[in-house]
Amino acid sequence: MTAAPLYPRLEPLLTQVAKPVQYIGGEVNSVSKPFAEAEVSWALMYPDAYEVGQPNQGLAILYEILNETDWLLAERTFSIWPDLAALMRTAGVPQFTWENHLPVRAFDLLGVSFSTELGYTNLLEALDLAGIALHSADRGEDEPIVIAGGHAAFNPEPIADFIDAAVLGDGEQAAMAVSKIVRDWKAEDRPGGRQGLLLRLATSGVAYVPSLYEVSYAESGELAAVAPLLAQVPSRVAKHTLMELDNWPYPSKPIVPLAETVHERYSVEIFRGCTRGCRFCQAGMITRPVRERNIQTVGAMVADGIAATGLDEVGLLSLSSADHSEIGPITTELADRYADSFVSLSLPSTRVDAFNIDLADVLSRNGRRSGLTFAPEGGSERLRKVINKMVSEDDLINTVAVAFGKGWRQVKLYFMCGLPTETDEDVLAIADMAARVIEAGRRAAGTKDVRCTISIGGFVPKAHTPFQWVAQLDPETVDRRLRMLKEKVREDRRYGRAISVRYHDGKPGQIEGLLSRGDRRVGKVIEAVWRDGGKLDGWSEHFSYERWTAAAERELAPLGLDLDWYTTRERRHREVLPWDHLDAGLDREWLWQDYEDAMGEASVEDCRWAGCYNCGVCPELGTEIQIGPTGRSLLPLVNLRPDQD
Amino acid sequence: MQRLRVRYAKRGRARFASHRDFGRALERALRRAAIPMAFSSGFNPHPRISYANAATTGAASEAEYLEIGLAEHRDPEWVRDTLNAAMPEGLVIVEVAEANGGSLTERLAASRWQVQLSGADAEVLAAAAAQLLASESALVERTTKSGLRSFDVRPALRSLTVIDGGLELVVATSEPLVRPDDVLAALTALRPELDTGVPALFSRLAQGPWDGERIGDPLRG
Numbered sequence: 001m002t003a004a005p006l007y008p009r010l011e012p013l014l015t016q017v018a019k020p021v022q023y024i025g026g027e028v029n030s031v032s033k034p035f036a037e038a039e040v041s042w043a044l045m046y047p048d049a050y051e052v053g054q055p056n057q058g059l060a061i062l063y064e065i066l067n068e069t070d071w072l073l074a075e076r077t078f079s080i081w082p083d084l085a086a087l088m089r090t091a092g093v094p095q096f097t098w099e100n101h102l103p104v105r106a107f108d109l110l111g112v113s114f115s116t117e118l119g120y121t122n123l124l125e126a127l128d129l130a131g132i133a134l135h136s137a138d139r140g141e142d143e144p145i146v147i148a149g150g151h152a153a154f155n156p157e158p159i160a161d162f163i164d165a166a167v168l169g170d171g172e173q174a175a176m177a178v179s180k181i182v183r184d185w186k187a188e189d190r191p192g193g194r195q196g197l198l199l200r201l202a203t204s205g206v207a208y209v210p211s212l213y214e215v216s217y218a219e220s221g222e223l224a225a226v227a228p229l230l231a232q233v234p235s236r237v238a239k240h241t242l243m244e245l246d247n248w249p250y251p252s253k254p255i256v257p258l259a260e261t262v263h264e265r266y267s268v269e270i271f272r273g274c275t276r277g278c279r280f281c282q283a284g285m286i287t288r289p290v291r292e293r294n295i296q297t298v299g300a301m302v303a304d305g306i307a308a309t310g311l312d313e314v315g316l317l318s319l320s321s322a323d324h325s326e327i328g329p330i331t332t333e334l335a336d337r338y339a340d341s342f343v344s345l346s347l348p349s350t351r352v353d354a355f356n357i358d359l360a361d362v363l364s365r366n367g368r369r370s371g372l373t374f375a376p377e378g379g380s381e382r383l384r385k386v387i388n389k390m391v392s393e394d395d396l397i398n399t400v401a402v403a404f405g406k407g408w409r410q411v412k413l414y415f416m417c418g419l420p421t422e423t424d425e426d427v428l429a430i431a432d433m434a435a436r437v438i439e440a441g442r443r444a445a446g447t448k449d450v451r452c453t454i455s456i457g458g459f460v461p462k463a464h465t466p467f468q469w470v471a472q473l474d475p476e477t478v479d480r481r482l483r484m485l486k487e488k489v490r491e492d493r494r495y496g497r498a499i500s501v502r503y504h505d506g507k508p509g510q511i512e513g514l515l516s517r518g519d520r521r522v523g524k525v526i527e528a529v530w531r532d533g534g535k536l537d538g539w540s541e542h543f544s545y546e547r548w549t550a551a552a553e554r555e556l557a558p559l560g561l562d563l564d565w566y567t568t569r570e571r572r573h574r575e576v577l578p579w580d581h582l583d584a585g586l587d588r589e590w591l592w593q594d595y596e597d598a599m600g601e602a603s604v605e606d607c608r609w610a611g612c613y614n615c616g617v618c619p620e621l622g623t624e625i626q627i628g629p630t631g632r633s634l635l636p637l638v639n640l641r642p643d644q645d
Numbered sequence: 646m647q648r649l650r651v652r653y654a655k656r657g658r659a660r661f662a663s664h665r666d667f668g669r670a671l672e673r674a675l676r677r678a679a680i681p682m683a684f685s686s687g688f689n690p691h692p693r694i695s696y697a698n699a700a701t702t703g704a705a706s707e708a709e710y711l712e713i714g715l716a717e718h719r720d721p722e723w724v725r726d727t728l729n730a731a732m733p734e735g736l737v738i739v740e741v742a743e744a745n746g747g748s749l750t751e752r753l754a755a756s757r758w759q760v761q762l763s764g765a766d767a768e769v770l771a772a773a774a775a776q777l778l779a780s781e782s783a784l785v786e787r788t789t790k791s792g793l794r795s796f797d798v799r800p801a802l803r804s805l806t807v808i809d810g811g812l813e814l815v816v817a818t819s820e821p822l823v824r825p826d827d828v829l830a831a832l833t834a835l836r837p838e839l840d841t842g843v844p845a846l847f848s849r850l851a852q853g854p855w856d857g858e859r860i861g862d863p864l865r866g
């Protein structure tokens with residue numbers, strides 16, 4: 001297929017918009033291949049603005065893997081701000097890719113990465129700007145196959161009408177498998193057309209194709225069943241799990257944005273998955289089991305990544321970085337290695353113990369000791385048992401005291417409001433905890449100049465977690481509790497001035513709740529919101545609660561449903577959930593048991609240290625925990641700097 | 646410390662890079678290329694880079710200048726080539742030369758600009774240009790960081806010629822800085838029909854000392 005670059009038509013528009021640099025591409029490490037020569041072409045999209053989407057780790061990985069393959073090509077595309085989108089519509093310039101400014105519609109595949117459900121309206125906006133039919137059922141033979149991935153794809157039902165397929169789980173091998181299927185199908189002259197290709201994707205088990213499943217509903221509005229329409233289509237679709245992460249050191253040369261972005265560091269995922277078992281955490285549930293990269297891979301990735309990007313900050317990322325079996329040696333040896341260089345290291349850790357402080361100390365040896373972050377998530381000890389976040393208040397206070405004693409001056413505490421069984425008292429307990437932090441901090445630091453920031457957001461129940469059945473707290477109560485908390489902090493004459501409270505109001509959380517546990521009928525609401533002008537819902541200046549509630553009422557009432565039915569309603573144990581046919585490996589009965597344990601305030605240990613408790617993932621998917629310690633050290637650096645003569 | 650003066654260009658799509666975008670890209674390229682930079686002293690050391698007179702976002706340029714300090718001596722051509730290999734598309738290091746005394750900023754006394762105007766009538770343009778050159782002052786308004794400001798573009802205007810598809814002009818580096826879009830605004834004020842609705846594209850062709858006729862090379866002499 002040939003496609004003419006759109007840049008000449010785009011350039012005059014770019015002179016009239018804010019931050020045009022974000023749209024130009026051509027960044028260091030971006031890859032530009034001849035379009036006509038690729039056997040299969042991907043447009044990879046993060047459905048949000050460039051400044052948020054470009055740093056996304058998942059797409060960076062897929063971009064490299066796909067472009068390293070000689071017969072494949074991948075270009076990027078992102079959401080376009082309304083100022084440029086309006087000009088493009090007037091001038092007839094369609095959604096483009098960043099590398100060569102080609103029309104997205106000319107690609108074989110449009111892969112969209114959903115980290116958050118609030119990106120759904122951005123999908124519709126991009127499809128429309130691209131000139132691709134909104135509904136998969138209306139797409140013609142020459143339109144791209146639209147594939148969703150990322151964490152939100154674990155319940156893609158609300159966008160089932162708009163996507164052709166969804167890939168669950170790790171994308172490294174899955175994206176290659178999809179590419180091969182498309183290549184073969186094209187080479188065989190497209191047998192069965194678009195439907196033929198979708199059938200191949202579905203029967204191979206690589207992807208979930210919503211249009212090949214029929215959803216039926218019961219009188220009550222609940223789902224009655226989700227069943228494949230054809231015998232050869234599997235009744236359940238399983239997630240992909242990448243093993244031996246040491247063999248997949250990606251991204252190794254991520255794109256270095258020219259425009260400013262939210263996150264400007266080279267990130268190494270030191271492990272994938274998490275089995276701490278926090279019951280609210282979808283990421284922890286759907287990325288099991290834990291698979292570590294060893295210290296040598298991490299060291300090599302850091303060295304190569306700095307050389308390839310020129311970035312001066314390195315992040316050692318994962319869902320709970322301090323839990324890596326070799327985190328001690330990794331941080332000390334890296335800190336030693338880069339002691340006299342421009343490189344700074346960071347570890348986003350939220351573990352509450354003294355060990356964490358040691359790590360933070362090592363990483364800030366020659367820097368400032370500004371702020372430390374902890375995530376107790378629940379205000380009272382009882383509530384923390386419910387969510388399986390086993391931190392005692394005394395441990396927290398002791399940890400904070402150690403930190404202040406070592407020169408740290410600020411702690412940030414993360415909480416959630418609206419957790420199951422939560423009462424007003426649980427939320428108010430956060431203020432007491434913060435007051436104790438300041439009290440202990442002043443004593444340990446020997447100065448009054450210590451601060452504590454409470455950051456609190458509404459809890460949204462997610463699919464494939466033990467809380468997938470619970471009633472979400474209504475936004476009014478969330479807001480009332482948050483106001484009470486703020487009030488209580490303000491009234492604290494001794495410590496209140498040293499504490500600041502940051503919260504997000506409960507309204508966006510309710511909409512996220514609708515989308516997270518929604519079924520196919522919610523697609524109508526998404527479409528109505530987009531038609532009413534809704535997009536960029538992750539941005540408070542663009543999000544409109546009224547637009548969402550109005551659309552929900554309009555679209556759901558004829559079905560006898562409403563927003564509450566999807567959010568504040570508790571699900572029955574045996575209710576068919578919209579994502580039951582999508583397999584994250586978790587045994588449904590284990591999830592239910594864990595939910596009951598939560599109600600009984602019983603905790604579960606981490607299977608890495610306390611043994612397998614049969615969540616189902618490893619046997620179901622044929623995976624295993626892959627952790628160290630290996631006892632090895634960083635490999636010596638060779639040829640870190642390019643030749644100088 | 647070795648002081649090197651650098652001429653760089655913003656070409657093609659990179660015209661949309663702002664001054665700050667360029668700064669970040671340069672610092673990263675200096676690290677990627679392992680150029681032995683000299684650093685400022687102090688708690689938070691910065692590589693020694695001083696910028697002069699950067700073109701506005703959206704303008705292309707063949708003639709931007711800056712000065713860097715190296716901790717170890719390097720061949721200027723090696724610096725140019727190594728750095729070029731590390732820069733993003735369109736941000737091109739054109740020339741690197743030893744600093745040869747005098748202030749770089751002072752040598753950047755004037756700029757030659759090209760203004761691409763699609764759809765503008767050449768005769769109207771020529772008439773407006775003649776009228777502007779004949780006048781003694783031409784006030785325009787522009788929103789700056791400190792709010793809406795009004796200033797005279799005429800004193801800074803050194804030459805103005807109509808070329809195929811637009812204009813070429815020389816403006817002196819002045820305070821407040823007169824930009825080519827200000828000159829265009831002055832022309833459009835004289836002849837409103839010059840506003841065709843299609844945005845003009847600006848490119849800086851040269852920057853340096855002005856002898857009344859030509860712009861000299863600020864890296865020499």
Ligand code: B12
Pocket residue numbers: 048052055056057058059061062110111112113114115116147148149150151152167169170171172174175262263267269283317318319348538
């Ligand atoms: C863990 C996490 C963090 C960690 C670690 C980040 C990391 N590992 O990259 C830390 C604490 C550092 C962090 C920081 C921040 N985060 Co964060 N983070 C997450 C979280 C929970 C998981 C991300 C993750 O594990 N990525 C690892 C990569 C490898 O996995 P992946 O992206 O899922 O991609 C894989 C697969 O899903 C699949 N895949 C993905 N897309 C596709 C598409 C196709 C077609 C296919 C086939 C496959 C496929 O293939 C990939 C490779 O296997 C997400 C939420 C989520 N559910 O994704 C938020 C999230 C991405 N973070 C978010 C934000 C805002 C931030 C911060 C900006 C917060 C802040 N204000 O400082 C910073 C910025 C740093 C950054 N990385 O961007 C937002 C983004 C919001 C948005 N509008 O998109 C999210 C969505 C959370 C939220 N709901 O608000 N984050």
Ligand code: SF4
Pocket residue numbers: 275288289290607608611612613614615616617618619624625
């Ligand atoms: S199956 Fe067992 S070992 Fe594997 S993640 Fe679940 S609890 Fe852990």
